[in-house]
Amino acid sequence: MLSLFISLFIIFGSPEKGYKELTDGNYAKAIDLLKQTDGSAYENTISSFGLAIIYSSTNSGLTYYDTAYVYICKSENYFKQLNTKEKEKLNKSIGITTAKIASLKKNIPIEALKLIADTDVENLEAFAKFYKDEPIADKVKLQIEEMQYFAGAIKDTNDPAVYQRIIKLFPKNARINEVWLKFYKLSTYDGKSISYYSFDRQFPEFPLDSLLKQEWDIASICDNYRLLEGKTQRNAAKCHLYITQAAPKIQAFEVLQVYLKEYIDKKEWQEALKIALTFKSFFEGNKLYSTFLKLLDSDCEISKPEKLPSTVNSIEGHEYSPVPSANGSKLYFAGFQRKDNLGGEDIFVSEYKSNAWQQAELLTNINTPLGNEAPEAIAVDESLIILYFNGDIYQSERTGNTWSQPMSLKAINTKKWEGDAVLSADGNALIFASSAWEKLGFQYENRYPQDEFDLYVSVKQANNTWSKPQNLGLTVNTPYCDRYPFLHPDMKTLYYSSHGHGSLGYSDVYKTVRLSDTSWTEWSEPENIGKYINTSGDDNGFKIATDGSKAYFSVNKGNIDIYSIQLPQSSKPDAVAMIQGRVTDAKNQVVEVLIEVEDLETGKKLFSLKNSSIDGSYTMILPKGKKYGYTFMSDKYLPSSDNFYLSDTSQAVTLEKNYRLYTISELVESGNAFVVNNLFFDTDKSLIKKESETELKRLIEILKKNKITKIKILGHTDAVGAEDYNLELSQKRAIAVKEFIANHELSSLAITTQGFGSTRPVATNTSEQGRASNRRVEIIFEK
Numbered sequence: 063m064l065s066l067f068i069s070l071f072i073i074f075g076s077p078e079k080g081y082k083e084l085t086d087g088n089y090a091k092a093i094d095l096l097k098q099t100d101g102s103a104y105e106n107t108i109s110s111f112g113l114a115i116i117y118s119s120t121n122s123g124l125t126y127y128d129t130a131y132v133y134i135c136k137s138e139n140y141f142k143q144l145n146t147k148e149k150e151k152l153n154k155s156i157g158i159t160t161a162k163i164a165s166l167k168k169n170i171p172i173e174a175l176k177l178i179a180d181t182d183v184e185n186l187e188a189f190a191k192f193y194k195d196e197p198i199a200d201k202v203k204l205q206i207e208e209m210q211y212f213a214g215a216i217k218d219t220n221d222p223a224v225y226q227r228i229i230k231l232f233p234k235n236a237r238i239n240e241v242w243l244k245f246y247k248l249s250t251y252d253g254k255s256i257s258y259y260s261f262d263r264q265f266p267e268f269p270l271d272s273l274l275k276q277e278w279d280i281a282s283i284c285d286n287y288r289l290l291e292g293k294t295q296r297n298a299a300k301c302h303l304y305i306t307q308a309a310p311k312i313q314a315f316e317v318l319q320v321y322l323k324e325y326i327d328k329k330e331w332q333e334a335l336k337i338a339l340t341f342k343s344f345f346e347g348n349k350l351y352s353t354f355l356k357l358l359d360s361d362c363e364i365s366k367p368e369k370l371p372s373t374v375n376s377i378e379g380h381e382y383s384p385v386p387s388a389n390g391s392k393l394y395f396a397g398f399q400r401k402d403n404l405g406g407e408d409i410f411v412s413e414y415k416s417n418a419w420q421q422a423e424l425l426t427n428i429n430t431p432l433g434n435e436a437p438e439a440i441a442v443d444e445s446l447i448i449l450y451f452n453g454d455i456y457q458s459e460r461t462g463n464t465w466s467q468p469m470s471l472k473a474i475n476t477k478k479w480e481g482d483a484v485l486s487a488d489g490n491a492l493i494f495a496s497s498a499w500e501k502l503g504f505q506y507e508n509r510y511p512q513d514e515f516d517l518y519v520s521v522k523q524a525n526n527t528w529s530k531p532q533n534l535g536l537t538v539n540t541p542y543c544d545r546y547p548f549l550h551p552d553m554k555t556l557y558y559s560s561h562g563h564g565s566l567g568y569s570d571v572y573k574t575v576r577l578s579d580t581s582w583t584e585w586s587e588p589e590n591i592g593k594y595i596n597t598s599g600d601d602n603g604f605k606i607a608t609d610g611s612k613a614y615f616s617v618n619k620g621n622i623d624i625y626s627i628q629l630p631q632s633s634k635p636d637a638v639a640m641i642q643g644r645v646t647d648a649k650n651q652v653v654e655v656l657i658e659v660e661d662l663e664t665g666k667k668l669f670s671l672k673n674s675s676i677d678g679s680y681t682m683i684l685p686k687g688k689k690y691g692y693t694f695m696s697d698k699y700l701p702s703s704d705n706f707y708l709s710d711t712s713q714a715v716t717l718e719k720n721y722r723l724y725t726i727s728e729l730v731e732s733g734n735a736f737v738v739n740n741l742f743f744d745t746d747k748s749l750i751k752k753e754s755e756t757e758l759k760r761l762i763e764i765l766k767k768n769k770i771t772k773i774k775i776l777g778h779t780d781a782v783g784a785e786d787y788n789l790e791l792s793q794k795r796a797i798a799v800k801e802f803i804a805n806h807e808l809s810s811l812a813i814t815t816q817g818f819g820s821t822r823p824v825a826t827n828t829s830e831q832g833r834a835s836n837r838r839v840e841i842i843f844e845k
Contacts, residue, residue, distance in 0.1 A: 076096075076099065076105075077095065077096050077098070077106075077108040077109040078108060078155065079095050080093070080096035080112055081096070081108060081112045081156055083095060084115060084116060089122045089123070093113065096109045097109060097113075103140045103141075103143035103148075104151075104152065106137075107141045107144065108152070110136040113133040114130045114137060114170070117129045117133065118130035118131075118169070127173060127177075128174070131170045131192075131193065134163065134170060135167065138163050138164075138167060141160065171193040171198050171199075172198060174193070175189060175202065180205075180209075180236045183209055186202055190202040190203050190206065208231075208235070212232060212241075220248060222248055222249065225241055225242075225245035225248070226245065228241050229241055229245065239269055239270070242269055246268065246274070249261045250311075251312060252311060252312040253280075253281055253308050253311025253312055254281060254284075254312075254313050255281040255284070255285050261274070262278075280308050281313065283300060283307070283308075284304055287300045287301075289320065290316060290320055292320060292323070293323065298321075301321045304317055305318055305321065305341055305344065306341070309345050309348070309351075310345045310346060312350065314344070315348060315350050315354070315564075319354075319565075319566070323567070325337070327598055329593075329594075331358050334358050335355065335359050338351075338354065338355060338358060339355070349564065350562070352564070354565075357566065357593055358593070360593065362593055362630060363630035364594050365594045367615075367617065367626065367627040368627065369624075370419060370625065373412060373419045373420055374393065374419050374422050375624055376401065377621075378399065378621075379397055379398055379400030379621070380397070380400075380621055380622035381410075381616065382395065382398075382436075382624065383436045383437055383438070383450075383616070384605055384615065384616065384624045385439060385605055386614055387440055387444055387681075388440075388444075388608050388681050388683050389608070389640065389642055390414060390607055391413060391414050392411055393411065393412045393419065393422075393614070393624075394410070394411045394437040395409070395410055395422070395437065395624060396408070396410070396435070396437060397409075397410045404429045404430070405429075405433075406430070406431075406434040406435070407434040409424070409425040409428055409436065409447075409449060410424055411423060425437075425447075426463070426464070426465065427464055428447070428458055428468060433451055433452055434450070435449055435468075436449060436450040437449055437450075438450050438455065438481065438483040438484065438494075439483055439485040439492075440485075441489055441671070442681055442682070443657075443673065443674075443681060444460065445459060445460050445671070446459050446485070446489070447465065448484075448485050448492070449468060450483070454470055454471075454481075455470075455471045455474055455475060455481060455483045455492075457469055457471060461675070462675050462676060463676065471492075471520075471528055473520065473527060473530065474492070474494065474496075474528055474531060476498035477498070478496065478497050479496065480495070481496075482494055482546050484547050484548050485549075487549075487552075488553065488659075488669035489669055490521060490669060491520070491549075492519065492520045492521075493517060493534070493547045494517070494519075494520070494547070495515045495516070495545040495546070496515065496518055496531070497514035497515050497516075514543075515543050515544055516534070517538055517547050517558060518532060518533055519531065519532055521582070532583065534582060534583060534585065535583040535584070535585065537584075537585045537586075537588070538558070538574055538585050540560055540561070540562025540563065542561035542562035543559075543560070543562070543569060544558060544559070544561075544562065545559050545569075545602060546559040546571075548604060548605050550606050550608075550610070550635035550636070550638075551638050551683040551685070552635045552637070552638050552686070553576070553579065553685045554576045554579075555573060555574075555576075555636060556575070556576065556585070557572070557604050557606060557613075559572070559600075559601060559602035559604075563588050565596065565601075566593060566596050567596070567597055567599045567601070568600045569602060570590055570596040570601050571596055571601050572588035572589060572590055573591050573633055574586050574589070589632075589633075591604075591629070591632075594630075595630075595633070601615075602615075603616055606635060608640055608683060609714050610629060610637070612626045612628050613626065613627055614626050636685065636686060637686055637708070638714060639682075639706055639708045639712075639714070639715040639717065640682070640715070641681075641684065641716075641717045641719055642680060642681040642682070642717070642718060642719075643679070643720040644673075644678040644679050644680070644721075645680060645694055646721075646723070647723055647724070648722065652674075652675065653696055653698075654672070654673065654675045654696065655680075655694040655695055655696045656672060656694075657671050657672065657673065657682065657693070657694055657695070658670045658693050659684070659690055659692045660691050660692070660693075660756065661689070661691075662690065662705060662740065662756075663688070663753055665753075665755070668690075684708060686708040686709060686710055687708070687709070688708075689705065689753065690706050690707070691703060691753070692704060693760070694723060696723060698725065699724060700725065700726055700729070700736060701723075701760060701764075702721050702723055702737075703760070704719070704740070705740050724736070726770075729843050730843045730844075735776060735841060735842050736843065737840050738757060738758075739838065741754045741757055741758070741799070741838075741839050742754045743795055746791065748794035748795045750798050750799070758799070758803070761803070762808065768843075770811065770843055771810065771811060771812060772811070772813075772844040773811065773812070773813055773814075773841050773843055773844060774841070774842040775799050775813060775814070775815045775816075775839065775841060776796060776815075776816055776817075776818060777793055777794075777796035777816070777817040778792055778818050778820070778822055778838050778840070779792050779837055780827055780833035781823070781833070781836070782827075785820060786819075788819035789817055789819035789821075790817070791817070792817030792818055793817030794817070795817070795839060796839065797815050799815075800813045800815050
């Protein structure tokens with residue numbers, strides 16, 4: 063660099079003498095002379111230029127690029143102060159020109175940058191800040207951004223798209239091989255030959271081809287000796303060899319499962335565990351393997367499956383996809399190649415009467431001679447059935463005993479496969495399996511069609527349509543096959559089959575719990591429901607009874623048949639309340655009603671359902687943890703309300719409660735009281751609680767709609783406490799209701815009140831349920 067900026071010159075002042083010493087290589091003397099100026103812009107230009115040369119020269123032994131840059135900037139500023147004659151003199155005497163100053167100023171940061179490592183972000187940031195006015199600073203800033211993005215993007219990520227983007231954007235980055243290696247490991251995590259083949263075909267530029275060939279050759283052992291098809295005397299040694307060479311790859315774990323199948327089938331858990339532990343050092347970091355070990359070593363209740371009787375299972379055909387009704391009175395299922403099939407797969411139903419399953423019958427109006435129909439889910443009130451039809455999800459509604467023509471769920475169905483649907487107890491969510499929507503976990507080129515399935519949820523919207531499906535998330539779903547969901551009526555506990563959680567065989571049934579009632583993507587870590595329920599095969603399609611006591615599923619032993627099995631305590635869902643009964647009128651005739659269920663504490667409507675138009679029966683499933691209000695609504699009759707609370711610590715409850723509805727004219731003529739059930743007061747208080755407002759507003763609407771002019775409000779208590787006190791309390795509560803009504807534009811309404819204390823019970827006072835019924839307010843509509 064030195065020769066570029068030094069030319070012949072005429073010696074005058076000290077800076078000019080210093081420049082001569084610089085030419086001769088006397089750098090120390092040159093520095094001393096160059097710093098002796100008369101303060102003029104002329105001599106300062108020479109001084110700064112000379113010092114910039116010295117501190118940027120690698121020959122001077124005094125290379126300080128930052129210092130050199132400061133001096134060249136000064137020289138540039140001084141040079142601009144010279145007049146034309148001074149600039150010509152400077153060029154003639156020393157050879158300093160605008161171009162030479164600019165060239166040295168440009169080269170100094172270029173040389174300085176060579177001393178900083180490409181990955182030294184801290185010094186690169188300092189460089190960009192110091193040389194901020196130079197074009198090279200912008201380039202360095204981009205380099206820093208690239209490295210920061212690079213480092214941030216690859217940190218703890220399993221998203222292949224991130225690696226592919228980095229490889230495409232920064233192919234010459236110093237750490238690009240590190241990215242390639244992570245991307246390769248992610249792409250071939252399963253250790254299957256087809257994965258290596260797909261990767262090699264898609265990314266021929268992969269720089270670590272020897273690694274690819276080595277691991278591909280190991281994977282070929284599994285294929286060549288058909289290790290996944292079962293352990294034999296001929297391939298047992300190869301199984302062992304392959305596991306030790308391929309582990310911790312996923313396929314090595316799958317071969318281990320095959321290797322231990324005979325012990326698992328015979329329930330020889332300790333022997334299976336002993337052999338599995340011999341491979342421990344090879345499976346370091348493999349979560350499936352560690353989960354598998356825990357499962358083999360776990361304590362578990364022994365359960366034995368029981369085959370359902372011949373009234374359900376046929377001799378010649380296949381029965382599967384069992385769907386129990388919420389109240390356990392019916393079992394819907396798919397039948398195939400039965401004598402009574404209509405054609406293809408058909409839906410059958412069996413009723414449970416007199417402690418036995420009755421002869422199954424075809425479900426009318428749904429089955430077709432040429433199509434394949436299978437039940438997926440049934441609404442709690444059995445007014446809606448979700449079914450599988452030729453690779454899509456359909457629904458059919460029931461009127462009386464007649465089912466409507468099945469309709470496709472267009473917001474959910476695609477050209478790909480959708481199925482395994484389950485309807486939430488409130489009817490507002492549908493969980494299903496599909497390969498069409500956004501899958502979480504790495505897949506490309508459809509390597510394993512059987513592994514493409516994830517679980518999704520679609521939520522019913524305000525206009526009664528289904529929302530765009532949402533993936534349930536990586537806690538539930540894996541890169542492998544996740545199917546056959548069943549959401550228990552507790553609205554929290556999800557059972558499903560997965561190949562990606564360290565199962566005994568191809569897939570096991572797992573249990574996971576929803577962590578928030580406002581989110582469908584937050585779940586607990588899935589737990590295997592037990593080694594005495596799951597097998598070394600493909601376990602799927604478990605549907606759990608509402609009381610959590612048993613599961614229904616199908617087993618293939620030549621013919622596919624339906625079985626039931628008692629669930630161990632650890633695998634049971636949350637307790638729920640099941641309330642069922644009949645709704646009739648004063649003449650004991652069936653009344654068709656819409657049952658609206660709300661959260662009394664928030665006033666939010668939760669769901670609605672219908673009773674049977676045939677016998678008036680209804681079934682409600684109420685998860686624990688809420689105070690529920692429910693109302694039986696009919697256009698011809700006055701509504702009837704009630705409430706129920708199942709605390710977080712409660713056990714499962716089954717209640718039989720019948721309700722009788724009356725017309726307003728019937729009550730006016732008879733003088734019988736209209737019970738206001740969902741009316742609440744604090745203990746020993748007459749102040750109406752907030753959760754009573756919905757019920758009282760409903761009462762006001764009744765009064766306005768029917769133009770009632772005169773009512774009597776009757777207050778009642780239970781038998782706890784002194785009768786005088788109860789009499790006074792009941793009167794105060796009746797007055798509180800009167801005051802509420804009077805404040806709602808019913809000034810023409812004549813209201814009287816009377817308290818009866820505990821003198822008119824409608825139920826026993828020896829139980830809490832009975833006492834709750836006795837604590838009530840009644841309305842008499844007077845003529």
